[in-house]
Amino acid sequence: MPRLLSLLSAALLTAPFLTAAPARAEVPKVVTDVAPVQSLAALVLGDLGTPGVLVGNGSDPHDYQLRPSQMGALSGADLVIWVGPELTPWLSTVVADAGGGDSLPLLSNQATPVRRFADGTPDPHAWLDPDIAAIWTGVIAEALAARDPDHAATYRANAAVAQARLKALTAEGQAILAPVKAPIAVGHDAFGYFAPRFGLTISGAIAEGDAHAPGAAHLTELRAELGRGTTTCLFPEAGADPRQAEQLVEGTPARLGQPLDPEALMIPRGADLYAALIRGLAAAIADCAAPKG
Numbered sequence: 001m002p003r004l005l006s007l008l009s010a011a012l013l014t015a016p017f018l019t020a021a022p023a024r025a026e027v028p029k030v031v032t033d034v035a036p037v038q039s040l041a042a043l044v045l046g047d048l049g050t051p052g053v054l055v056g057n058g059s060d061p062h063d064y065q066l067r068p069s070q071m072g073a074l075s076g077a078d079l080v081i082w083v084g085p086e087l088t089p090w091l092s093t094v095v096a097d098a099g100g101g102d103s104l105p106l107l108s109n110q111a112t113p114v115r116r117f118a119d120g121t122p123d124p125h126a127w128l129d130p131d132i133a134a135i136w137t138g139v140i141a142e143a144l145a146a147r148d149p150d151h152a153a154t155y156r157a158n159a160a161v162a163q164a165r166l167k168a169l170t171a172e173g174q175a176i177l178a179p180v181k182a183p184i185a186v187g188h189d190a191f192g193y194f195a196p197r198f199g200l201t202i203s204g205a206i207a208e209g210d211a212h213a214p215g216a217a218h219l220t221e222l223r224a225e226l227g228r229g230t231t232t233c234l235f236p237e238a239g240a241d242p243r244q245a246e247q248l249v250e251g252t253p254a255r256l257g258q259p260l261d262p263e264a265l266m267i268p269r270g271a272d273l274y275a276a277l278i279r280g281l282a283a284a285i286a287d288c289a290a291p292k293g
């Protein structure tokens with residue numbers, strides 16, 4: 001921690017005849033990549049601090065440009081907590097170049113059970129499984145404890161409280177989604193972790209993988225899938241133009257669901273965002289895809 005060292009050396013230089021007091025614990029300055037990670041970091045920091053977030057409200061994390069002010073926040077950080085280059089490749093060079101704090105990529109942490117897309121690349125949307133979110137609160141607590149041992153007990157206690165809440169959240173989501181048996185289709189390939197945790201089957205996505213505009217052949221295939229009558233609902237993506245989804249369901253037995261927001265682009269920021277994200281997805285999916293009365 002260069003800041004702490006320079007403070008200490010300044011203190012020693014200005015007061016050379018005093019016995020050096022024990023270093024006062026400093027809560028690490030934390031910057032995160034996306035709102036769900038910010039929310040998890042906020043749960044672990046509790047009253048000790050507020051983590052920053054780089055990807056702006058309403059912006060797509062897969063394809064993003066940092067503003068100069070955000071570069072400043074990054075270089076002032078002690079710890080950058082992020083999903084990893086699998087989600088935000090643009091952040092890799094920035095984290096390396098900012099010369100700021102340490103980097104804590106969560107997806108590549110050995111505790112994270114990583115799923116893969118059909119092409120073998122790691123699927124970054126792991127935050128959508130609350131069990132993985134619970135693992136991540138523990139990883140974040142240990143990273144903070146290592147950098148700020150005076151508050152280690154608080155970080156660990158906050159993570160334990162968060163983990164109990166996340167367990168309850170999983171049960172809540174599973175109860176909401178239990179009636180949904182038939183396959184659903186979604187806006188982009190973001191549900192590889194959410195679907196198995198909540199017993200859903202995804203029959204297709206408008207955009208395959210990440211940050212790719214769907215090709216004509218793929219859309220024809222999806223429309224044929226919707227025409228088969230097994231997929232109940234197609235859900236457009238929050239923040240995207242819903243017209244494509246409307247056109248895809250037109251003339252098929254599939255219904256158009258409410259927009260889903262797997263990247264929490266439209267949810268108010270803060271510690272409560274994570275629970276709102278999972279509840280919002282579960283409610284919107286059940287609203288369209290659960291059998292009625």
Ligand SMILES: [Zn+2]
Pocket residue numbers: 062125188189190210263
């Ligand atoms: Zn995504």
